[in-house]
Amino acid sequence: MASAAEELDAVVVGAGFAGLSMLHHLRGQELSVEVFDAGADVGGTRYRNRYPAPGAGRVTKSAR
Numbered sequence: 001m002a003s004a005a006e007e008l009d010a011v012v013v014g015a016g017f018a019g020l021s022m023l024h025h026l027r028g029q030e031l032s033v034e035v036f037d038a039g040a041d042v043g044g045t046r047y048r049n050r051y052p053a054p055g056a057g058r059v060t061k062s063a064r
């Protein structure tokens with residue numbers, strides 16, 4: 001976590017897939033980034049939901 005005095009290039013709100021993807025891309029540009037999420041851990045929807053049905057939880061064609 002950044003200290004109060006540390007300067008960041010970017011702040012990402014939300015650590016779901018979109019936020020983690022943004023983090024990856026910004027770090028790839030060697031920017032200093034911090035991600036904040038209201039949840040207890042990263043993953044967003046996928047962290048909060050369990051997928052009990054057979055076949056659920058697969059990556060869809062459009063997401064590949």
Ligand SMILES: Cc1cc2nc3c(=O)[nH]c(=O)nc-3n(C[C@H](O)[C@H](O)[C@H](O)COP(=O)(O)OP(=O)(O)OC[C@H]3O[C@@H](n4cnc5c(N)ncnc54)[C@H](O)[C@@H]3O)c2cc1C
Binds near residue numbers: 016036038045046056
């Ligand atoms: C039941 C279910 C089944 C699914 N099954 C599939 C599947 O089989 N295959 C597939 O490809 N996709 C599936 N999906 C869809 C996939 O999970 C979502 O499209 C994807 O996770 C969305 O990611 P996201 O980062 O856009 O949003 P989210 O995952 O919603 O992440 C947003 C994050 O932002 C945080 N946030 C929001 N506002 C604030 C704030 N003001 N301050 C701090 N933090 C904040 C939230 O806490 C959250 O962690 C499913 C979704 C559901 C609900």
